[in-house]
Amino acid sequence: MKLQRHPANPLLLPDPTSDWETYNVFNPSVIHHNGLFHMHYRAQGMDWLSRIGYALSADGVHWNRLRRPVLEPLDVSDARGIEDPRVTEIEGRFYMCYTAFSREVPSDVKVTHMGGGVTPMIAVSDNLISWERLGSIVRGEDNKDHVLFPRRINGRYVALHRRPPQVWLAESDDLIHWPEEHMRPIFGPRPDNGWDEKRVGGNGVPIETEHGWLMLYHAYNDDHVYRLGVCLLDLDDPANVIRRAKDFIFEPQELWELRGDVPNVVFSCANPVVDGTVYVYYGGADHVIGLATCKLDELLDFARHG
Amino acid sequence: MKLQRHPANPLLLPDPTSDWETYNVFNPSVIHHNGLFHMHYRAQGMDWLSRIGYALSADGVHWNRLRRPVLEPLDVSDARGIEDPRVTEIEGRFYMCYTAFSREVPSDVKVTHMGGGVTPMIAVSDNLISWERLGSIVRGEDNKDHVLFPRRINGRYVALHRRPPQVWLAESDDLIHWPEEHMRPIFGPRPDNGWDEKRVGGNGVPIETEHGWLMLYHAYNDDHVYRLGVCLLDLDDPANVIRRAKDFIFEPQELWELRGDVPNVVFSCANPVVDGTVYVYYGGADHVIGLATCKLDELLDFARHG
Numbered sequence: 192m193k194l195q196r197h198p199a200n201p202l203l204l205p206d207p208t209s210d211w212e213t214y215n216v217f218n219p220s221v222i223h224h225n226g227l228f229h230m231h232y233r234a235q236g237m238d239w240l241s242r243i244g245y246a247l248s249a250d251g252v253h254w255n256r257l258r259r260p261v262l263e264p265l266d267v268s269d270a271r272g273i274e275d276p277r278v279t280e281i282e283g284r285f286y287m288c289y290t291a292f293s294r295e296v297p298s299d300v301k302v303t304h305m306g307g308g309v310t311p312m313i314a315v316s317d318n319l320i321s322w323e324r325l326g327s328i329v330r331g332e333d334n335k336d337h338v339l340f341p342r343r344i345n346g347r348y349v350a351l352h353r354r355p356p357q358v359w360l361a362e363s364d365d366l367i368h369w370p371e372e373h374m375r376p377i378f379g380p381r382p383d384n385g386w387d388e389k390r391v392g393g394n395g396v397p398i399e400t401e402h403g404w405l406m407l408y409h410a411y412n413d414d415h416v417y418r419l420g421v422c423l424l425d426l427d428d429p430a431n432v433i434r435r436a437k438d439f440i441f442e443p444q445e446l447w448e449l450r451g452d453v454p455n456v457v458f459s460c461a462n463p464v465v466d467g468t469v470y471v472y473y474g475g476a477d478h479v480i481g482l483a484t485c486k487l488d489e490l491l492d493f494a495r496h497g
Numbered sequence: 498m499k500l501q502r503h504p505a506n507p508l509l510l511p512d513p514t515s516d517w518e519t520y521n522v523f524n525p526s527v528i529h530h531n532g533l534f535h536m537h538y539r540a541q542g543m544d545w546l547s548r549i550g551y552a553l554s555a556d557g558v559h560w561n562r563l564r565r566p567v568l569e570p571l572d573v574s575d576a577r578g579i580e581d582p583r584v585t586e587i588e589g590r591f592y593m594c595y596t597a598f599s600r601e602v603p604s605d606v607k608v609t610h611m612g613g614g615v616t617p618m619i620a621v622s623d624n625l626i627s628w629e630r631l632g633s634i635v636r637g638e639d640n641k642d643h644v645l646f647p648r649r650i651n652g653r654y655v656a657l658h659r660r661p662p663q664v665w666l667a668e669s670d671d672l673i674h675w676p677e678e679h680m681r682p683i684f685g686p687r688p689d690n691g692w693d694e695k696r697v698g699g700n701g702v703p704i705e706t707e708h709g710w711l712m713l714y715h716a717y718n719d720d721h722v723y724r725l726g727v728c729l730l731d732l733d734d735p736a737n738v739i740r741r742a743k744d745f746i747f748e749p750q751e752l753w754e755l756r757g758d759v760p761n762v763v764f765s766c767a768n769p770v771v772d773g774t775v776y777v778y779y780g781g782a783d784h785v786i787g788l789a790t791c792k793l794d795e796l797l798d799f800a801r802h803g
Contacts, residue, residue, distance in 0.1 A: 225624045318531045
């Protein structure tokens with residue numbers, strides 16, 4: 192079972208006449224809301240900082256983008272860029288998980304784990320355009336690939352995040368405080384499985400199904416080729432992996448996936464489901480944006496039995 | 498009492514690098530919804546057809562526009578352009594009044610009054626981006642400057658429209674059928690009043706106040722100078738003019754209002770009220786978009802006593 196590329200690919204290109212999306216557009220979030228597909232995408236401009244752009248589409252294929260970004264670096268905490276958005280709608284509000292890339296580690300932060308300059312942030316909006324920063328899931332460690340589940344589980348907000356090389360689960364009562372005692376690893380690379388032997392991280396918002404949370408993830412191997420896989424998490428306790436498909440569902444093949452700003456990358460932050468189809472939006476080689484799709488029931492079947 | 502120009506004027510300019518908003522952007526609709534100002538504006542491109550563009554703003558002054566139009570000519574009925582949008586929110590849905598400029602009069606239309614190529618259309622949307630055409634208030638006559646009231650009055654939808662040289666009122670049970678027997682003239686030019694001696698037409702959505710519907714309108718005189726005025730309509734029967742201020746509240750003064758595609762024009766399709774301030778957006782000389790403001794209570798006072 193493999194995702195099918197849309198024939199209109201790539202859907203979105205950088206714009207050499209722009210100052211802020213000059214070189215690369217990639218790693219988009221996409222949600223379907225109020226009859227439209229809403230995309231938030233990462234863009235790199237003349238200064239090579241990442242900003243978040245916004246585009247709209249009626250069919251998910253043809254996009255109309257705003258001329259200016261909707262989220263930009265604000266201070267030292269994200270001075271090197273705002274990256275890899277993942278928007279989740281929860282109880283009528285919109286939450287964007289994004290990675291803040293800091294120029295330096297703030298002096299009040301205790302550096303632990305592996306760094307301190309890559310912070311998993313959450314922002315909130317009621318209109319998808321103006322965003323208010325809420326805070327971060329952790330600070331003082333290099334942590335990213337975080338995404339919120341679309342509803343509370345057992346009364347708590349839940350997020351995936353990534354402590355290299357593993358995917359972790361975090362829980363919160365208020366989306367502000369994410370206590371360390373609630374954090375648990377979910378799964379990591381499979382050293383003997385080739386394509387996901389080295390590192391793994393979550394993709395878009397997990398998809399609720401009768402058999403569990405369908406979770407798409409990315410992984411790379413020793414050759415640094417990024418591929419996409421799928422697993423199934425327990426509905427009541429998503430730290431519990433019910434099933435994990437052995438084979439990948441998508442890998443770089445097109446020239447614009449094999450070559451670009453970073454070669455051999457398909458990287459997805461979005462898998463909205465519309466009318467039974469899973470729309471997997473992804474960055475190709477950190478340079479352009481593509482779309483691959485599959486039927487939800489086929490993906491679920493593959494996650495359970497593949 | 499006069500409207501005050503915003504110092505950032507003009508707020509929006511044509512884009513010579515664009516194919517569809519090359520020459521002129523003007524006569525915008527603006528509504529305040531969900532914490533943002535939403536603008537729909539008329540734009541003329543390389544082919545000199547009018548299309549509707551869309552822009553967003555958090556403060557009403559700095560705008561972020563979509564690269565492509567959201568409404569374009571579809572068939573012979575609007576082949577020469579879609580003009581002068583006026584968006585009204587009614588009971589949670591959005592309705593755009595716009596003028597369809599036809600290449601020829603459809604063969605099934607009986608031509609009456611003064612033409613047949615200028616039709617007052619209504620479209621509906623739930624997201625302000627994708628619009629469905631509902632129909633027209635009248636056909637077979639040159640009629641424009643129509644705008645919907647923001648709520649039903651005595652159970653019926655109500656619209657202003659313009660049968661030259663007067664402003665008329667129309668009523669409908671379903672926004673589709675606008676029976677001729679419900680149509681009544683409201684007011685016309687004042688031949689002995691200089692600035693509004695020749696022709697009048699409605700501006701943006703009428704503003705409900707405790708003293709009546711505050712209605713801004715445009716007028717021109719024998720010199721073809723467009724100015725803005727204000728009157729007060731009865732809350733229960735808007736065909737009844739309670740009061741009409743003698744003097745105008747705005748006239749062309751800046752160079753970009755005096756010169757452009759059509760000289761000596763300030764023309765408004767929008768007067769949203771936000772935090773007690775009336776935001777009057779207008780086209781300057783059919784070429785650029787400007788903003789002038791006033792306090793609602795001062796405008797109401799002027800309408801009642803000026």
